[in-house]
Structure formats: C-alpha cells, structure tokens
Amino acid sequence: MTEVPTTYHWTPDGFVRAWAAGAFNGRVELIEGxxxxxxxxxxHGFAVLRVAECLPRKGFRKSNGTLPTxxxxxxxxxxxxxxxxxxxGKIGARIDVWDSKDVPLVIEISxxxxxxxxxxxSKLYAxxxxxxxxxxxxxxVYEHTEPRVSGYAVVRKFLPGERIPVRYADTDIAVDDLLFDE
Structure with missing residues (x-):
C-alpha cells in the first residue's frame, strides 16, 4: 500500500504562533498555507536599499515588514x-493588518x-x-496594475532607458535608477 503524504496547511495565526515559539530556522514567510x-x-540587499531610496515619500511611509495578504x-x-x-487589525501581537486602499505599491526585488x-x-497581491x-x-521592472481575483489585468515590462510611473506620487522614475548593477 502506498501512503499519501500529508501536507500541512498553515493558517496565519498558527504560523505566527509557531514563529513566536521558534519553530523555524531562518527567515520564512507564509504563502497560501x-x-x-x-x-x-x-x-538583493543592495537593490532593496537602492529602490527604497528612489521612492517618493511625501505623505507616505516605506516598510519592508510582513504584509498580511x-x-x-x-x-x-x-x-x-x-x-x-x-x-x-492585528495577527498575533506584532503583525499589523492594513487596508489595501492605504497601500498603493508593493515591491519584490527578484x-x-x-x-x-x-x-x-502577483496573484496573491492582486x-x-x-x-x-x-x-x-x-x-x-514588471509593473502589475488593475488587480482582479484571478490576477492583475495589466502587466507591463519597463527596460533600462525607460521611465516607470510612480502612480501614488503622480510622478515617474528612471528604470536605470531602480536597477542595481553588481
């Protein structure tokens, strides 16, 4: 007889409790259970700091914390x-939950x-x-806009020499300023 492997599906609350108890070695995140x-x-580290420095912040704050989604x-x-x-809201004692209307831009350095x-x-954030x-x-830089339940309706690729809109600040940034060469 063949045994079917059991996969554990984590909830956000269960994940936070396990994390607080020291169950994980290293940095982890919960993605779809x-x-x-x-x-x-x-x-990656150099690129994250470069991008954060380029983003306008008047009227906004920048974060790299967990974003319940x-x-x-x-x-x-x-x-x-x-x-x-x-x-x-909150998940556990330390993770704030935000209204997506208050978070106009999410970035992954990849x-x-x-x-x-x-x-x-991209489907998760949409x-x-x-x-x-x-x-x-x-x-x-790949820009995803017009979120739907199935994913973003529009995906555009911006290359060096082009400018990408920073929609929340009604401006744009040179793609070259966002890319970090080693």
Missing part, C-alpha cells in the same frame, strides 16, 4: 503605506525567486487588492 524560505543574496503572510521587499493610515514573484505572488505591484529584476 505553505512556509517558504526567504532567499536573499548579496545583490489574502490569508498569507508575505514579506515584500518594500511597500508603501499612506502616512496617516492606521492598521485595521533574482532567485523571479518565477514565484511573477506568478504566485487578490489582496493592491493597486500596483512591481517585480524588479537585474534587467527590468
């Missing part, structure tokens, strides 16, 4: 929240995780109702 290891290389607990590399926004960021996470999601790679 699964625990994912967060992969961060040298290029559609039953998951992803750790985007950067996200923007209105400066006057207040959390609408190298080893580009396939998951462009596919799984279901969460976030207006704009960027995936920044070494070569391009």
């Amino acid at each position: 699964e625990v994912w290891t967060v992969v961060i290389g040298g290029w 559609a039953g998951s607990l992803p750790d985007p590399d950067c996200w923007i929240v209105r400066a006057n926004a207040e959390p609408i 190298d080893e995780t580009v396939v998951a960021d462009l596919n799984v996470k 279901r969460g109702g976030y207006a704009v999601y960027w995936v920044i790679t070494k070569d391009a």
Whole structure:
C-alpha cells in the first residue's frame, strides 16, 4: 500500500504562533498555507536599499515588514503605506493588518525567486487588492496594475532607458535608477 503524504496547511495565526515559539530556522514567510524560505543574496540587499531610496515619500511611509495578504503572510521587499493610515487589525501581537486602499505599491526585488514573484505572488497581491505591484529584476521592472481575483489585468515590462510611473506620487522614475548593477 502506498501512503499519501500529508501536507500541512498553515493558517496565519498558527504560523505566527509557531514563529513566536521558534519553530523555524531562518527567515520564512507564509504563502497560501505553505512556509517558504526567504532567499536573499548579496545583490538583493543592495537593490532593496537602492529602490527604497528612489521612492517618493511625501505623505507616505516605506516598510519592508510582513504584509498580511489574502490569508498569507508575505514579506515584500518594500511597500508603501499612506502616512496617516492606521492598521485595521492585528495577527498575533506584532503583525499589523492594513487596508489595501492605504497601500498603493508593493515591491519584490527578484533574482532567485523571479518565477514565484511573477506568478504566485502577483496573484496573491492582486487578490489582496493592491493597486500596483512591481517585480524588479537585474534587467527590468514588471509593473502589475488593475488587480482582479484571478490576477492583475495589466502587466507591463519597463527596460533600462525607460521611465516607470510612480502612480501614488503622480510622478515617474528612471528604470536605470531602480536597477542595481553588481
């Protein structure tokens, strides 16, 4: 007889309790009930700081904390929240829940995780109702807009030499300023 492997589906509350109890080694996030290891290389860290420095902040705050989304607990590399926004809830004692209307931009810096960021996470953030999601790679910026339950309706690729709109600030940024060369 063949045994069927049992897969555990984590809830956000269960994940937070396990994390607080020290159940995980290293940095992890909860994506659609699964625990994912967060992969961060040298290029990634430099790119995150470069992107954060480029983003306008007047009337907004920048974060890289956990952003509860559609039953998951992803750790985007950067996200923007209105400066006057207040959390609408909490998961555990430390994770704030935000209204997606107060979070106009979510960003993943992507190298080893580009396939998951462009596919799984884009659908996750779209279901969460976030207006704009960027995936920044070494070569391009992918802008996702018009969130739907099934994913973003519009995906545009911006290349070096082009400018990408920063919709929440009614401005744009040179793609070259967002890309980090090693």
